[in-house]
Amino acid sequence: MFILTNQKSYLDSLEEVIWQICNEFTWALPAHIQWEELNEDEKLNLYSLYNQQENNNFINKSKKLIDLFAAETAFSLAEIAYLLEKDLSPLILNRIKNEISSRVLLPFSNLKNKYWWENAKMNWAAVCAASVGSAAIYLLNDTKELVFILKRVIKSLTVYLSSFAEDGISREGLAYWNYGFSFYTYFSDLLKKRSGNRINLMNYPEIKNIAHFQQKMFLNDDQIISFSDTPLTFKFRAGFTSKLKEFYPDLNLPELKYKADFHSDDCYRWPHIIRDLFWTRTELFNRQKFNNLDYQEEYSYAEAAKWLFYKNKFDNHKLVIAAKAGNNNEPHNHNDLGSFIYHFAGESFLVDPGSGEYNKDYFGENRYNYIVTSSFGHSTPIIGGEGQLAGKSFCSSGEKISTISNQIIFKFNLEKAYQLDSLRLYQRKFLINRINGHLKISDKFDFNEKLNVVERFVSFFKPEKVADDLVKIQGKKNSILIKYDPILFDFELDSVNFTTHTGKTRTLQLIDFRINAAISSTEFVFEIFPFLEN
Structure with a gap:
């Protein structure tokens, strides 16, 4: 050949x-x-x-x-x-x-x-x-034997499709979306050819939403929204993405320079590499301007997954805010309800730390002792010294998205995410200013007894206090400010090292605003906004 x-x-x-x-x-x-x-x-x-x-x-x-x-x-x-x-x-x-x-x-x-x-x-x-199904298609000539296997294969693939929220969100994150859905697409292509175009698994109505998931997850360049066990950056498969574009012409593709190369996958998976070689259509990417500065406002709320995506441009810089509710029993789960990402001018200032190093312990009983999987490693409050717990019953409730004047408001209750009998109410509310990109976070608490609260934010950049009510997080080029009430809170800074999925050591900054007196009920407000150096 x-x-x-x-x-x-x-x-x-x-x-x-x-x-x-x-x-x-x-x-x-x-x-x-x-x-x-x-x-x-x-x-x-x-x-x-x-x-x-x-x-x-x-x-x-x-x-x-x-x-x-x-x-x-x-x-x-x-x-x-x-x-x-x-x-x-x-x-x-x-x-x-x-x-x-x-x-x-x-x-x-x-x-x-x-x-x-x-x-x-x-x-x-x-x-x-x-x-398994692809191997059978290639090797089995006996139609009865092949059909017997394919029926079992398709039943499993139907279960896989049910893992997606109705809005196409993969709660496992982009890396696992790429892994699972690419193999689904590869098999679908082979089955369509073997069946003489009679069977097309890409025709299911839910497939379109699933195919659009990738474009929602990019922040800037190759940086992505890192919910669940997901890396902070991602090289997409150009062949697989080209094939999806053929099915769904309205897909918005990443820039081709951020495609995976031969060495991007340390397992060197043959199905990816050979399809990148034969399926990639460069002309589909050349027409796209995925990261250009005339980026228009776009926001969407994935109602089934309970994820919010907001994208816009301010001062010729892209702003992306992503926030999540849901439950703490998702595939590759992190205890991260109410956490969020604030990305501006090409840098993520408030982050989701992504995936840790895979080992037996990481997927065992001690999973939530790791900083990246526990709520202590996300921008979520510590209430009475306690973080969130894992399990489907530890969840958000009362989710509501609305637009009022120039604000997008995403609010939900999280008292069920904590195992605290004294916690009667915890409501987190995100208010996004569509004019200037400011983000207000409002946390409302009601307790049966007085408890201490630590409002935690996490970043890979080391912050500093620059005024009585301002903390500055300095990136490589620009920065953001966090405004808080210095009468209510004492600012504290700590850090913790962890091992990433690739075995590298990273330092996560723990930015804590500790309430200086126990409370029984109150509402805290923090404001986060860009601070351009030039």
Whole structure:
């Protein structure tokens, strides 16, 4: 299919790599293997057991475990075998088909095997099912066998679609939207072709809103709204985005210079890379001016997800405000109800810290001991020394969005987000001034007893007090001011280091306004506004 200089050399190397992949003990990630089923003696003798795979239940189960990476590997190898069917040796082609069949397709065809991700309202349902389905489309000629698998695949993909709010919001954040929805789109394209255009999974009515999610999440350049386990910056997949643009011409695309390159994905996922190569249509991006300065006011409220997006331009600089309510049982949940992002002139001054370093503990019982996942690491108040708790019952209520004169008002109650019997009422209200970009935050409390309150804001920039009632957060080029009542509050500053998803250490500034006397009921108001240096 491909004509390359030194083609045989490349093919020889590729066959070596494929052979070694087919030799792997398991295609699943070690973190997903049930190591507790293996006793200590078996762990020590694991390699001596290698030749007894058929007689060893643990090794057998591990080899046939279908997780994200096992499913993706099957998809990738099946696609490579299809594209290079005339170039790869029959031995390699047969090895690919046999390994995919024994590790993925046959286990998935067995209805006795239950996979938790089939009913998971998150990206796993899409990536695993779409990968299994894609491998089946490439390898199975028997229509009955294929249909049997595809019915199970589509059922899982239907569960995945239900993970989105009705407004298309992915509560997992943009990175996981990209992960899950791209694989959904890849499979949809293959299924449409295999079915002779009779089946098109992109025709579901909810798909359009889901496809528009990406453009809502960009702040400026490659900076994004980092709710949930989401990075602070994001390189989008140009091939996948081009395909979405073909379906929905009204999509507003990011600038092409912020596309993912070959090294953007540290897992080097084949389905992304090959589709970036063949699907990217540069002319679609050249007509877009995603970050230009004639940015018009735009705001939207995602009623199902309870997220607010506001974008505008002030003094020739973009302003973005994003705020969220909802519940603390979302996929990749952070206890962050009432938190927000204030982004101006290309810098996020008040932030959501994004995702922490992934490890077993991060997804275990100690998840909310991490600063990035707890409410202590978000711009939310600490009430009576307590933060928010995790669970669906810890939620917002009474959400209301309105426009009065030149203000957008987003308000909701959050007393249910805290496990405090004495907290009768906590209402947070965001008031956005559409003329000058000022943001007022009003917090109203009512307690059964007197309690102390700390109003916390978080930033990656170190703030300083510049007047009795003003705290300045200085960015690299410009700054913002936080105005508060110095009679009620004492200003305190602390910081905490944490490890990001990529393993780097970052320092989060904890900007605290501590009330100087316990209260039983009151309303606090803070005003946040830009301060241009030039």
